Amino acid sequence: MKKKHLMVALGMTLVLAACNNDDEQNNATDVDESADIASINDETITEGEFVSYMKNEFGEMAFNQMIQSYVFNQAADELGISEEEIQAELDDVKEQFGVESDEDLLEMLQMQQVPVSDLDQLKEDFIIPQVVIDELRFQDVEISDEDLETYYEENQDSLHQVEARHILVEDEETAEEVIAELEGGTDFEAAVEEYSEDTNSIPAGGNVGFFPREGVMEENFSEIAFELEVGEISEPVESSLDYGYHIIEVLDRHDSFEDVREDIEAILTEQEARSPNEVVEELMNEADINILEDDYEEWFQLPEPMM
Template identity: 55%
Template sequence: MKKRKIALAACITGAIALTACNDDGNADNDSGEEIANIDGTSLTEEALTNELKNEFGPQLFNQMIQDTILRQQAEELDIGEEEVDSELEDMREQMGVEDDEQLLEMLQMQLQIPVDSIDELKEDFLLPQVVIQELSTAEVDITEEDKEDYYEENEEALTEVEVRHILVEDEETAEEVLSELEDGTSFEDAVEEYSQDTASVPEGGNVGSFPQEGHQMDENFAEAAFELDVGEISDPVESQMGYHIIEVLDRNETYEELEEEIESSLTQEQSKSPEEVVQELMENADIEITDSNYEDWLEEPGAMAM
């Protein structure tokens, strides 16, 4: 959702900026200065900017209105540098990068988001995101009783285990690894020597925590993990990726252990969607189109894309 917004905005912002640059402060400038000649056919700056305006103008027009409203809301909510920096740190953690240079490179190369600086990222992407998050949860009201009821109704599904594993290609190798563990080889050493899960090897085979329901793990893997006690090591478990030796490192199943996850789930259930937030802001904003040429460009709030 946001990636598309930034990519589009960056592209068409450049287009409108080009138009403004061509005007040189003179709205009547229609000189049609040539910028290219193709086998005798002239391509003018005016033709280029008109094409860009016709192609992207309405989208950018509505996006600029939306962004203006969100920035006004940031001021009203007194959202400052601290909140935006916290969002930036969350983004670094989610994307598994340690510094700003790596983050920008990943955004530009892998996600095709054309942000050139952290300041631009914070201003054009993270600030509006913080505004929407705050407004989406503004009316959320979760009581202790709500959380306790939710726990009682979903106790089994909420239970989480933290596990590490060793992934090998066949059952024979898995049995060999299990035998070495029983003879005293440390799990970390066995991970280093045998595991084919390269993503988890640096973490000693740790793949993190996941709930009993709603997880993304292989079903055979998950079922075996939830049958183990903390510190217990499984027999070889077959999955689509091969054979696993699994050890449960921790289990969260009490209300106290799961309270944070419960509150997060209830908050998500009660929150407004980003689309609802923006639609309400647009409906409540006093938007006056002062140039009749642009009256048809303004979209109805419900039709605006995020």
């Protein structure tokens, strides 16, 4: 199992490109250097002036990005990365962003100022590099059953989790009344709708999801939740943050080795994997890159060495 960071490529804008190397797109318009493309009062801007301006302002960055884009696409070919793998990565990204369609994902990324204009560019500039990085990061990682079991024995408290839902009310008297209604057959979610002060969890029927013993939920809430059996409802639990009183029901528990095995594997795999920067550095250093025009020699930059 591989533990993936969500689109490492999105967080590496100085390393990866927003430069689509599709020849048809890049050469869609031939440059006519003498052509007037805009006028401002009595002055005109030629296409040649515009291209020169863009080259001077952004040329070095775009040049390096374009080289890196080629390196990643060649690496993808060498690794035999399939369309199915690319689509699987794209589906993972959509799931983690909470969207279902390609169009919604593009819109969300554009709102976050990620420079993508269409799905092909998204795949070319971000999805393919991400798949390549993951393939190489985890290539030599091997985690044994003994490694998993040892980690579990040493870290049980932080690995165990419970899933719970709750009803938050202002005072203990109200909490007692709600508990009585639940014992009398009132549906828990209906009671959440009627009584709970926790507006964030009301849409989920009071469900706050899985959480570990420490570091997520308030102390009193967590302590009682970890004492309850699945399906058991607590007595009134006073909030340690003065929110009022909780009525807690535990829905599920992950407290055996098998329950958390995949989580442990993900943790250990990530610990053993190479960093994304290390992978990029290796790819760029191993590529046979020759700058054929002297004017561009000073522009080309390899990634900084890892410290």
